[in-house]
Amino acid sequence: MKKNTPRIFIELSLKINKIVILSISESHYIINVLRMNINDILEVFNNTNYIFLSKIFNIHKKTVTILIFQKEYKNVESALDIHLGQVISKNEKMDFTIQKSIELGVNIITPLFSEKCNLKKNFKRISKKMIHWKKIAIAACQQCKRNIIPKIEEPISLHSWCKKYQINVTKVVFHPKSILKIQSLKKSIKKIRILIGSEKGFSDNEIEKITNDGFISLSLGPRILRTETASITAISILQYRLGDLK
The missing domain is CATH 3.40.1280.10 (SPOUT methyltransferase, trefoil knot domain)
Incomplete structure (x- = not known):
């Protein structure tokens, strides 16, 4: 994974091989702001100490679908x-x-x-x-x-x-x-x-x-x-x- 892999927050329970249809605002951010394409890699976090690597599976009009393919534990919280x-x-x-x-x-x-x-x-x-x-x-x-x-x-x-x-x-x-x-x-x-x-x-x-x-x-x-x-x-x-x- 590249250090500058784009990140988005999704308020959902996530797991490997799960397909997620992103919201209109999330899709807009990926398509129009990040200008990402099918097969591009995205890092997803969901308010847990895990990150989920995903691939853009489909882009249809204003909607983006992603596929979760990897899960990593990553705790960067301070002890204070x-x-x-x-x-x-x-x-x-x-x-x-x-x-x-x-x-x-x-x-x-x-x-x-x-x-x-x-x-x-x-x-x-x-x-x-x-x-x-x-x-x-x-x-x-x-x-x-x-x-x-x-x-x-x-x-x-x-x-x-x-x-x-x-x-x-x-x-x-x-x-x-x-x-x-x-x-x-x-x-x-x-x-x-x-x-x-x-x-x-x-x-x-x-x-x-x-x-x-x-x-x-x-x-x-x-x-x-x-x-x-x-x-x-x-x-x-x-x-x-x-x-x-x-």
């Missing part, structure tokens, strides 16, 4: 379980945060509402955002060769998320006024929840409640980072210190 609580930022910034945090190995992303959040609690708008964010998650996995799609949870309030209790989980909030650094965290940590604010940060009242809920306040250095920069920087350092970016 990261749950990102991200206060919702403006459109492109939130998209960028989701995309890059997934490339860096985040397991779960929960969009959060805060006092300074840029998205109001509108059901229709949030539903559209969820569909959009999940598409970004799939595309990110397609590109970075992750085979497990990280979960994007329904947006909830900042304090509801902070109060959720989990066993053996380290909880961290990044705040420019903090004195402690990431280096102060124990190297034995395997599960961590990290909290990143919006462009306007957290209010003093929010920080007080967050720390009262058991979050360790850490600094990312002397400079004030944009929200999307803060997320990527924090995850990168955590993966280097505790995960698989060695």
Whole structure:
């Protein structure tokens, strides 16, 4: 298999010798974007730690049919379980945060509402955002060769998320006024929840409640980072210190 073999995500149970008729959108991507032809090889992943090599079996009008011919176990997940609580930022910034945090190995992303959040609690708008964010998650996995799609949870309030209790989980909030650094965290940590604010940060009242809920306040250095920069920087350092970016 070539290193640049095109990849697509299919939300189906797959096995060797199975013939799969792809959806209209998947077929469009293969025909019009990738410009693939009959007998071309495709890598398929389906939210398991397996990849399925397939051959384009048939192209009829706007529909592509593939044949699965090989199955390989391929686990590229980090041993560090990261749950990102991200206060919702403006459109492109939130998209960028989701995309890059997934490339860096985040397991779960929960969009959060805060006092300074840029998205109001509108059901229709949030539903559209969820569909959009999940598409970004799939595309990110397609590109970075992750085979497990990280979960994007329904947006909830900042304090509801902070109060959720989990066993053996380290909880961290990044705040420019903090004195402690990431280096102060124990190297034995395997599960961590990290909290990143919006462009306007957290209010003093929010920080007080967050720390009262058991979050360790850490600094990312002397400079004030944009929200999307803060997320990527924090995850990168955590993966280097505790995960698989060695």
